[in-house]
Amino acid sequence: MSGYSTYKPQSPFMQWLERRLPIASLIHSSFIAYPTPRNLNYWWTFGGILTFMLGVQIVTGVVLAMHYTPQVDFAFDSVESIMRDVNYGWLLRYIHANGASFFFLAVYIHIARGMYYGSYKEPREVLWILGVILYLLMVVTGFMGYVLPWGQMSFWAATVITNLFSALPGIGDPIVTWLWGGYAVGNPTLNRFYSLHYLLPFIIAGVVVLHIWALHVVGQNNPTGVEPKTEKDTVAFTPYATVKDAFFIGLFCILFAYFIFYIPNYLQHSDNYIPANPGQTPTHIVPEWYYLPFYAILRAIPNKLAGVIALGLAIISLAFLPWLDTSRVRSANYRPAYRVFLLVFFAAVIGLGYLGSQEPTGGYVIAARILTLYYFGFLYVILPLLGLFETTKPLPNSISESVLREGSPAGASAPASGA
Amino acid sequence: MKFHRMKFPRGILALAVAAALTAFGSFAVRAQEADAPPRLSWSFAGPFGIYDPAQLQRGFKIYREVCSNCHSLKLVSFRNLADPGGPGFTEAQAAAIAASFQVTAGPNDQGQMYQRPGQIADYFPPPFPNEQAARAALGGKLPPDMSTLAKARSYEWGFPWFILDAFRMYQEDGPDYIHAIITGYTDPPPGFVLPPGGQYNKYFPGHAIGMPKPLSDGQVQYTDGTPMTVDQYGRDVAAFLMWAAEPTLDARKRLGFQVMIFLIVFTGLLYFTKKRVWHDVLHDAELQRPRAPTEYQH
Numbered sequence: 075m076s077g078y079s080t081y082k083p084q085s086p087f088m089q090w091l092e093r094r095l096p097i098a099s100l101i102h103s104s105f106i107a108y109p110t111p112r113n114l115n116y117w118w119t120f121g122g123i124l125t126f127m128l129g130v131q132i133v134t135g136v137v138l139a140m141h142y143t144p145q146v147d148f149a150f151d152s153v154e155s156i157m158r159d160v161n162y163g164w165l166l167r168y169i170h171a172n173g174a175s176f177f178f179l180a181v182y183i184h185i186a187r188g189m190y191y192g193s194y195k196e197p198r199e200v201l202w203i204l205g206v207i208l209y210l211l212m213v214v215t216g217f218m219g220y221v222l223p224w225g226q227m228s229f230w231a232a233t234v235i236t237n238l239f240s241a242l243p244g245i246g247d248p249i250v251t252w253l254w255g256g257y258a259v260g261n262p263t264l265n266r267f268y269s270l271h272y273l274l275p276f277i278i279a280g281v282v283v284l285h286i287w288a289l290h291v292v293g294q295n296n297p298t299g300v301e302p303k304t305e306k307d308t309v310a311f312t313p314y315a316t317v318k319d320a321f322f323i324g325l326f327c328i329l330f331a332y333f334i335f336y337i338p339n340y341l342q343h344s345d346n347y348i349p350a351n352p353g354q355t356p357t358h359i360v361p362e363w364y365y366l367p368f369y370a371i372l373r374a375i376p377n378k379l380a381g382v383i384a385l386g387l388a389i390i391s392l393a394f395l396p397w398l399d400t401s402r403v404r405s406a407n408y409r410p411a412y413r414v415f416l417l418v419f420f421a422a423v424i425g426l427g428y429l430g431s432q433e434p435t436g437g438y439v440i441a442a443r444i445l446t447l448y449y450f451g452f453l454y455v456i457l458p459l460l461g462l463f464e465t466t467k468p469l470p471n472s473i474s475e476s477v478l479r480e481g482s483p484a485g486a487s488a489p490a491s492g493a
Numbered sequence: 494m495k496f497h498r499m500k501f502p503r504g505i506l507a508l509a510v511a512a513a514l515t516a517f518g519s520f521a522v523r524a525q526e527a528d529a530p531p532r533l534s535w536s537f538a539g540p541f542g543i544y545d546p547a548q549l550q551r552g553f554k555i556y557r558e559v560c561s562n563c564h565s566l567k568l569v570s571f572r573n574l575a576d577p578g579g580p581g582f583t584e585a586q587a588a589a590i591a592a593s594f595q596v597t598a599g600p601n602d603q604g605q606m607y608q609r610p611g612q613i614a615d616y617f618p619p620p621f622p623n624e625q626a627a628r629a630a631l632g633g634k635l636p637p638d639m640s641t642l643a644k645a646r647s648y649e650w651g652f653p654w655f656i657l658d659a660f661r662m663y664q665e666d667g668p669d670y671i672h673a674i675i676t677g678y679t680d681p682p683p684g685f686v687l688p689p690g691g692q693y694n695k696y697f698p699g700h701a702i703g704m705p706k707p708l709s710d711g712q713v714q715y716t717d718g719t720p721m722t723v724d725q726y727g728r729d730v731a732a733f734l735m736w737a738a739e740p741t742l743d744a745r746k747r748l749g750f751q752v753m754i755f756l757i758v759f760t761g762l763l764y765f766t767k768k769r770v771w772h773d774v775l776h777d778a779e780l781q782r783p784r785a786p787t788e789y790q791h
């Protein structure tokens with residue numbers, strides 16, 4: 075992380091500290107002097123937004139934990155008591171519940187940015203794989219958190235999702251019993267999910283440190299996909315990236331606040347305001363919106379085991395992107411065919427999300443199968459072949475040159491938003 | 494084989510997308526097992542909407558005189574009736590209301606549970622000691638607890654309404670549904686076979702509801718001149734139940750407005766700071782200088 079630093083400790087104390095623990099110069103080189111490409115657009119602010127959201131979730135979560143009771147007879151009521159009796163408890167809970175959604179919104183945009191600009195390619199493979207691990211950890215954390223309020227959807231989502239493991243031949247049922255800590259989702263399940271839901275965000279925070287470390291070793295990609303060559307191609311992290319990130323975090327917070335204050339239950343299933351009842355299955359069990367595309371893939375496949383494998387593969391495959399994509403050109407801006415296939419891929423994922431929210435009947439199943447086919451076809455057929463056949467557009471010699479050629483000032487955004 | 498610049502027939506792509514969207518749309522309006530509850534206008538809808546205390550008091554009267562015979566309200570306390578943003582009773586009124594209920598307390602020094610008049614810190618006592626007692630009295634059906642009922646019911650509006658509703662800030666599914674249930678008792682259509690003990694209700698999923706029609710015109714006395722119709726009762730009790738489920742709505746909207754103003758101003762300032770900071774980078778004479786490609790090689 076060091077190497078960029080021009081930091082010279084001034085005060086005697088800082089000089090003393092620097093010789094013993096050079097933390098000030100580490101921070102200086104990582105968050106002040108660190109060179110970032112001058113042509114980054116606003117899609118690059120989502121890494122900062124994710125870090126911010128992780129902080130929001132941890133802070134609100136720790137306070138919620140002070141009032142929450144992880145016991146099946148009290149969990150639902152303790153959440154309601156947070157909403158009613160704890161000062162600003164309603165605010166904490168609505169921030170945390172909607173915060174999970176916005177965390178996922180940001181990570182999906184962040185991943186899509188990476189795919190569009192080929193940020194996973196050499197030398198950023200490890201950085202990318204750490205990202206996929208972060209996403210996986212988020213999925214697990216979010217799922218366990220959703221179980222805690224112990225409403226109908228909490229209980230039944232936990233039942234359905236843990237039951238997926240029972241599809242594995244032989245070891246399936248023992249695994250499910252082990253996960254539950256019994257023969258059904260019950261108090262031991264709630265206890266362990268609470269314990270893990272508290273633990274995992276701190277593991278995420280640790281992996282984020284690795285992720286950012288890896289980022290600072292290889293440097294950021296940029297909309298041209300051409301590595302910075304001269305000093306003119308980069309600007310210092312502070313103030314340039316800092317202020318840009320802060321501005322977009324502000325915009326993101328406006329949207330976030332709109333949900334918290336005006337439609338706090340919009341993203342939540344109303345059944346979760348009914349206390350968990352193991353004796354009564356809801357007519358329609360749906361996971362949170364951010365799992366819907368994968369839920370649709372699961373249900374698109376008639377065989378349970380195959381469905382579970384497809385579900386897992388759909389996520390894990392992202393880690394192989396650096397090797398599935400055979401093109402040496404990074405940015406989709408210079409790969410016209412890839413760009414179209416990729417945008418269709420994004421549309422397919424959104425389509426799968428919609429299908430995941432609907433009952434799996436008739437036309438829905440067929441549509442989900444077609445989109446699932448495209449999902450895997452894109453990753454395992456189109457991506458490897460495209461790199462061999464595609465004619466790409468000429469790349470600029472450098473970031474600065476691309477900035478000049480486009481006739482727009484550096485720092486302006488490539489695809490969507492203007493600076 | 495070599496691809497020479499893939500030209501995508503954009504027209505075809507657009508058509509495919511349009512076709513897919515219409516297909517989804519027509520799936521979404523497929524017949525549901527209950528009618529869509531009519532959307533009413535509520536005093537607490539929208540960014541500045543708050544509860545109307547007079548309406549909550551009327552709704553409370555209905556709950557107390559009618560619904561509380563079967564439905565519990567166990568997460569609401571008598572003291573909440575005097576909380577700001579609620580029905581606006583005074584503490585003395587709330588205490589008097591509490592005293593009109595009998596609650597189970599104890600054990601006393603003899604180890605006995607006993608009945609005493611409610612105190613302001615008590616919670617609304619349930620009408621039945623347990624689920625089995627409720628079912629035994631009501632033909633096997635269980636009346637749900639009402640503390641969160643107004644947030645625990647919704648209606649699947651389908652695409653594209655669920656997207657539009659985010660912009661319209663529609664969060665009143667629950668009260669709309671409760672009002673609809675109260676007003677939705679009709680004769681069953683010919684050929685519909687009601688199970689024993691069931692009533693026909695247009696808006697109840699599956700139509701056969703286990704609750705007898707709870708309200709009819711003129712049943713609850715209003716003293717403020719509000720019409721004493723089932724429709725009005727439905728609105729008032731639904732508003733009261735929304736408050737019971739979301740007692741902090743007023744505080745939320747008020748704080749929300751302040752936070753929004755702050756965020757918009759603050760983000761605006763950040764925008765101008767960003768412009769200022771980046772100005773020199775964007776207008777860098779050295780960068781504007783034309784140069785030969787070789788100059789980039791390091």
Ligand code: HEM
Nearest residue numbers: 118120121122124125188193202205206208209282294295
């Ligand atoms: C908790 C979740 C995550 C946090 C807090 C986080 C944080 C960050 C931050 C602060 C940056 C630098 C700023 C930027 O370039 O946007 C970054 C970059 C990056 N992240 Fe993440 N990230 C997370 C998850 C992910 C995931 C799930 C992936 C992909 C699967 C991913 C892939 C990347 C890549 C490839 C970069 C380098 C971007 C580039 O320079 O092109 N990250 N991340």
